[in-house]
Amino acid sequence: SQTIHQWPATLVQPVGSPLSLECTVEGTSNPNLYWYRQAAGRGLQLLFYSVGIGQISSEVPQNLSASRPQDRQFILSSKKLLLSDSGFYLCAWSVFRHPVEKLFFGSGTQLSVL
Amino acid sequence: AQSVTQLGSHVSVSEGALVLLRCNYSSSVPPYLFWYVQYPNQGLQLLLKYTSAATLVKGINGFEAEFKKSETSFHLTKPSAHMRDAAEYFCAVSDRGTSGTYKYIFGTGTRLKVLA
Numbered sequence: 001s002q003t004i005h006q007w008p009a010t011l012v013q014p015v016g017s018p019l020s021l022e023c024t025v026e027g028t029s030n031p032n033l034y035w036y037r038q039a040a041g042r043g044l045q046l047l048f049y050s051v052g053i054g055q056i057s058s059e060v061p062q063n064l065s066a067s068r069p070q071d072r073q074f075i076l077s078s079k080k081l082l083l084s085d086s087g088f089y090l091c092a093w094s095v096f097r098h099p100v101e102k103l104f105f106g107s108g109t110q111l112s113v114l
Numbered sequence: 115a116q117s118v119t120q121l122g123s124h125v126s127v128s129e130g131a132l133v134l135l136r137c138n139y140s141s142s143v144p145p146y147l148f149w150y151v152q153y154p155n156q157g158l159q160l161l162l163k164y165t166s167a168a169t170l171v172k173g174i175n176g177f178e179a180e181f182k183k184s185e186t187s188f189h190l191t192k193p194s195a196h197m198r199d200a201a202e203y204f205c206a207v208s209d210r211g212t213s214g215t216y217k218y219i220f221g222t223g224t225r226l227k228v229l230a
Contacts, residue, residue, distance in 0.1 A: 042222060043221055044223070051212075059217070090157055092157070099146045102163070108155070
């Protein structure tokens with residue numbers, strides 16, 4: 001069966017420090033991968049998505065970047081964190097390129113930038 | 115671009131009462147709509163999805179939603195609330211992305227509180 005791993009579960013980082021969050025999917029090939037951020041009162045905001053290795057689509061220009069070095073690995077990064085980067089980060093995947101696909105979510109990373 | 119709007123960031127109901135969570139969509143093409151639920155400190159789980167096969171969609175845990183094109187709505191209901199229904203609920207719509215895939219746009223969420 002397919003599973004998604006996301007780590008770390010919680011992270012406290014100082015302003016100006018770098019960030020690397022990792023997400024891996026098991027049990028499927030060539031998944032569509034997504035990064036979302038959930039901030040208080042702002043719902044779930046799509047940050048990046050990817051249909052394949054090295055293919056990244058950015059939804060919101062900001063302090064973050066994403067990479068997909070391997071088929072089932074999706075990484076969210078920042079060179080210098082801002083206070084506004086705090087939030088709950090969720091990785092998700094889907095199988096097919098179809099408009100009614102179900103998204104499978106990881107358990108999330110709670111990031112606090114202080 | 116497609117979007118969804120959820121009216122009411124917080125909804126409180128008594129246990130056993132009707133649950134109604136509101137979602138309106140904006141779409142230039144026939145939309146595909148979803149409801150997801152998020153329990154504290156967890157990822158989201160799919161409750162149900164509208165695929166145009168039927169306007170009344172039944173999901174898990176006794177929830178259902180009705181697609182109303184004339185009202186551009188896809189409200190989520192449950193006849194009788196249980197304590198375990200307390201969670202945050204998100205409405206979502208799919209939108210065509212790049213490279214032939216689809217991206218999923220979520221609303222701001224509605225936190226449901228169930229009172230004993």
